[in-house]
Amino acid sequence: MSFTVAIDGPAAAGKGTISKAVASHFGFAHLxxxxxxxxxxxxxxxxxxxxxxxxxxxxxxxxxxxxxxxxxxxxxxxxxxxxxxxxxxxxxxxxxxxxxGGAVLDGRDIGTVICPQADVKIFVTASAECRAQRRFDELTGKGTDITYETVLADVKARDKRDRDRAASPLVPAEDAVMLDTSDLSIEQAVAQAIAIITDAGGVASRL
Known part of the structure; x- marks a missing residue:
């Protein structure tokens, strides 16, 4: 039996980290x-x-x-x-x-285009400023010479491109659960995602 979790969201919202942790928690494959x-x-x-x-x-x-x-x-x-x-x-x-055995897929159009019938859909988001800070910290931590203002401008520009594109725009599925990570630690965000999937019910019985 299969159980599919679709996790979408913009860049640096935390969907990749959350998806890996969720997959590990439930023993699902991750993509x-x-x-x-x-x-x-x-x-x-x-x-x-x-x-x-x-x-x-x-x-x-x-x-x-x-x-x-x-x-x-x-x-x-x-x-x-x-x-x-x-x-x-x-x-x-x-x-x-x-x-x-279950699968977690993270991207930008999983719940809307790839797996519209997914058992659980989560849309991970955060403010542009928060995501820019995360990306800025990541880049400068690797020695990249860049300003926060430049990163913020890039984040906003990418958001606009993703939302406005004709094919598979970045939008939450109508039945997706929103998870805003702006004020959450990684541990808190992962815990909330696990709770969302658990609350969907029947996870164990479907596998």
């Missing part, structure tokens, strides 16, 4: 869908055909630190506009969601 296009982009940089790479993608391909490089990010943006690549990756995500 960071944001890495899919990067994984295909990395294969293209290595000489693969983009559609062939997308259709042959394996979860182990996502376990690669090199997926975070600027070159891979650029390649990902280029392959993302190819319809057959997008179709293959949608199929990959939907197949992952149906796997036995």
């Amino acid at each position: 960071d869908t944001g890495l899919l296009y990067r994984a295909v982009g990395a294969k293209v940089l290595a000489g693969a055909d983009p559609v062939t790479a997308a259709r042959a993608l394996d979860p182990v391909d996502l376990e690669n630190d090199a997926l975070r490089t600027p070159a891979v990010a650029q390649a990902a943006s280029e392959v993302a506009v190819i319809p057959d690549v997008r179709a293959a990756l949608v199929a990959f995500q939907q197949g992952f969601a149906r796997r036995d």
Whole structure:
């Protein structure tokens, strides 16, 4: 039996951290869908055909630190506009969601496009200022020379692009539970997400 948890939200809201912790707590498999296009982009940089790479993608391909490089990010943006690549990756995500033992998928359109029938949908959010501070701390912690104001402007610009795009805009599913992490610690946010899933009922009996 399968049990699918869809977790969506904007950048730096905490959905990735929450998703990993939730998956670990319940013993579910976890998929960071944001890495899919990067994984295909990395294969293209290595000489693969983009559609062939997308259709042959394996979860182990996502376990690669090199997926975070600027070159891979650029390649990902280029392959993302190819319809057959997008179709293959949608199929990959939907197949992952149906796997036995439960699955947590995090992204931007999981509850609305990829898994509209998910058992639980959570939309993780936080104020733009809070998310910018988190991203600023992360970047400066790695030695990046950047100002908070620049990061905040980037966060707001990305939010606008995600909300206004024609295909799969970033919006909460109508039946998603909102989780605002602006004033929460990581531990508190994870605890609330676990409570939301537990309150949905029947988790254990469905697996």
